Amino acid sequence: MSEKSNILIFTTSFGMGHLSVANAIKEQLINENKENIIEIVDILDVSNPKTKDIFFNTYKFLTSKHENIYNYFYKIKKDVPNNYIDGIMYNMYLKKVAKYIMHKNPDLIISTFPMCSGFVSKAKAKYDLKIPLITSITDVVDSWEWIHSNTDMYFVPSKVVGEKLVGKGIDEKQIKVTGIPVKNEFLQYLKKENSKKQLLIMGGVMDKLGIDQVVLDKLDGLSNVKTVIVTGNNKVLYDKLSKNSDYKNIEILGYTTEIAKFMSESDVLVTKPGGATLFEAINKGLPMIIKNSNVGQEEENIKYIREKGIGILIEDSESIEDIIIDSLSNTSVLELLRLNISNIKNEINPHLIGKYALELI
Template sequence: MNEVENKKTILILTAQFGAGHISAAKAIKEYILEKDNNINVVIENFISASVPRINKPMVKMYENNTKYAPGLYNYYYYLKKSFDSKFDISYKIYMPKLTEYINSLNPDLIISTFPCAAACVNDFNIKNPHKKIPSITVITDVVDSLEWVFKTTDMYFVPSYEIKNRYVQKGMSPDIFRITGVPVSNKFICDKKIKSTKLRLLLMGGGRGLFDFDESFMHWLDEYLYEYKDRLDVTIVTGSNKKLYDNLTVKKPLHNIDVKGFVTNMSDLLKNYDLMLTKSGGATLFEAISSNTPIIVKNPKVGQEIENAKFIRDKGIGILYDNDEDLKDIIKSLLNNELDSRVAFMDENITYFKTTIHPEKIGDYVFELLDN
């Protein structure tokens, strides 16, 4: 048998609801290939592989619900959080075509970074007991929701010890959990920052450039910086939000803030900043942790982000605020050196937390299951 026929295939099923599920999939692929680059690793959006025409409408609906109807979204989210996943049958719409796809690819292992994808893999394994495919589920927010939990899943990657403990309290075996943090690219790893004479603040709105503060705040900060340019260095990354980029660079340009559009070197950028003002998504949070960057986050309104914000508070790795006025006060306090000890405290807490998670073992954990 030649080497190509011998090659093992790992399928990573993901989804486009927020950037975190896809970035976790890419990070896991990176860790696997670092361990053995002879593995065939396929990343696939499980909706595109099954009912592709509904992918865009579903993503749009998710974005609109989280933005305009967070109360309704949270009702459903918290219902699923404590609801046994076996009663949720929404995955069935994807199964006929996804089953065909899995059979045609014939993977040796399936990794899911989205709950409904994990439900599909579980259904496949229950209906095909003669060819059960080993499976891993990667929990991409700091949550202990039951929507991620399925009977045939062999291993779970979880964000922290607390999440493992909470699942064990719910009756699950401690042996199936691996504490990896939310997987992010190892390019973000930065254990020691090179300090600057200025405080460096990065404003991030995720890949889509959607910020939790108004454009008017950006203009306030730009004017405020006029007197403090020697003490504070600010960069805004607008991502794929071209309208905002044009507003801040052409229509009403900022003079004291560096405005960047879509960047491909996010990991390098993050290593050069002392603080990041951003959203509380799981991937963003662990990119900040990996690069030793404390974060400033608005108290969120959406289920999983609320859980992530609780984690930020409980671990002491960021600052939470309620509105733009709060945020202005935080900026002023930073410049008056009133938060120096708090920033140092957050740095220490991030350094300690990193000793409790093991993203560097992701490759080992995958091969532990693949080889068995």
Template sequence: MKKKALIFYITENSGHFHAATAIANALNSFDKNIEPILVNAFNYTNPFLGNILTRVYLAVIKKKPEIWSNLYDNPEVFEKTRKARMLINKFNMPKIKRLIEKHSPNIIYCTQAFPCGMIAEYKKKYQKDIPLVAVLTDHAPHSYWIFDEVTEYIVPSKKTAASLEQKGVSPEKIKVYGIPISPTFNKTLDKEKILKDYNLSKEHPIILLMGGSHGLGSIEKTVETFIANKEKIYQLLVVTGINKKLYARLLKIAKGNRNIRIFGYINKIEELMEIADIIITKSGGITTSEALAKKLPIIIMDPIPGQERLNAEYLKEEGAAIEVSDSNELYKIIEELFASRAKLENMKNNAARLGMPESALKIAEHFTAGV
């Protein structure tokens, strides 16, 4: 009989979803006798809740990011919402109970705190011995992750582990395996072939520009800055994710410019990271972990307050990233880095030191060894 692993996330195409998928793929590749089952936790609550929360979150971080900054891991907000969270978990419990009884999983992973809270409540009421593993996808853990019912925490770094311990989590429960990313990032790809496939030159620097799956941040302004500065040749690869409107605008803006390539949502981001000399991005946990796995120096723009701000601080402290305030400063920094490559090489070495390309495989190996 196959062992089963339920892997909870929220929101399709989010970082939590990609982390969950990475765990599922790693379990599949590690042992064919394991059946990973991906579960969108929003499907087991009010059908409108997930859509509403996602829309509100995106609206806030785009238009009023200071609101999210004030809400994120705010102790007062945490206490004031305690009863509401308990009511939501109580409302969701019958569906969660039926799901778990249907599959009888050997283990449950949660890549986001909301389902972790639901499963913790389920354990408290019905099945205390089922292993619950919280998989953190950012470097600074918030209070909504903390439950006595969590069996283990998989965390990105020693700094994350120390923060969890400060919040009262036993160090015996914590494993520093990194943020789970696709096992494809653990492979060295044929750079020459990729350059040829994308019709790119190895004679000029390649810069990868991203804004997460939603294409957030100053991507359009950055592209315009590169177009306006024609003194040096940089090959700019722009990924807009699922942001179709941004994709369409950029196609018009960059029309006829052979040094700028516009991509929408792509499944082979590891190929672009393999050939890039540097990445410009927000500081989301998944994207930056993928970049570190590819030993890619990071320039951070427009980090979301809260989790991404704290990720940015960690990456800067470790020397793998530089943060810039706008596209003009960005362009100056890029010129400096490519004019004197010593700092760029140092950032690359620090990225290599921090990178954990085998993170998902470590999680799979740990499961087969028994939690």
């Protein structure tokens, strides 16, 4: 396609996964046509910027401290079509969002957050907008909060989710099994260079898994395993871990743009069960060690990991260091996990995201 298109991607920064998916879709659209003009916009910056920090902090507080309260609201949004919780936001800010859309007048809108899809769907109906809408589901879920009339296409994480959407009245032709979109670097094969086994730990999960100094000392004592810990933007954690400069087999990293490279070099990933990270690992063929979670959408992702046999789930009573050491030393288990991941990769079409999207223009 030589003619450039003006594409608006609505998202939000909750948990960063939705924004990560938005950036991944943008890359795929540029792959199809470098002339495409693509803008990623946080829906809260449009509806009411003053509430952005309040929403983010409330989300973080509930998911970390009060999971039961979060899950109460999540279950309503999951099980009830046109739920009243999002309805409050639509009633307050629909006119403002619709005005923004009409001002931008894009050729296509893509949503990576349920409320974005709802706003666009309702704006299309009320203001007779003829702009195609794609919804990209960012966890392994078929929740009603993602399903809205006036949606022209759905990018779904799995065949099963697609089938469940059909059961809820969505036309099969509107469903594309892409997996959860990931950036190009996670779709590229890089040969593992190092002969040592490598363990990759995302620092944000360390407290929840009980990875303390005792565990780190045991990991550092594994002469045949290199452990890489990525703390991201958590400077407090980075400084705390970096105080011990005597590690022989542990590397501590802060924020890095090379997660895909480290995934390629690793044999096992220890992380949270977020949808974007899950499919980054799948596309890299990387088995995961995951802690069971009580947070709504993470529970669904864990169920998927368990059913597909692509990771090791840790129960509260189990020793994290024993699980890690056993998984790294058991070649047959790792091979089975990689085989199961390979089967998933045969079901999804991440390279076709840009092509599918531009078919609607």
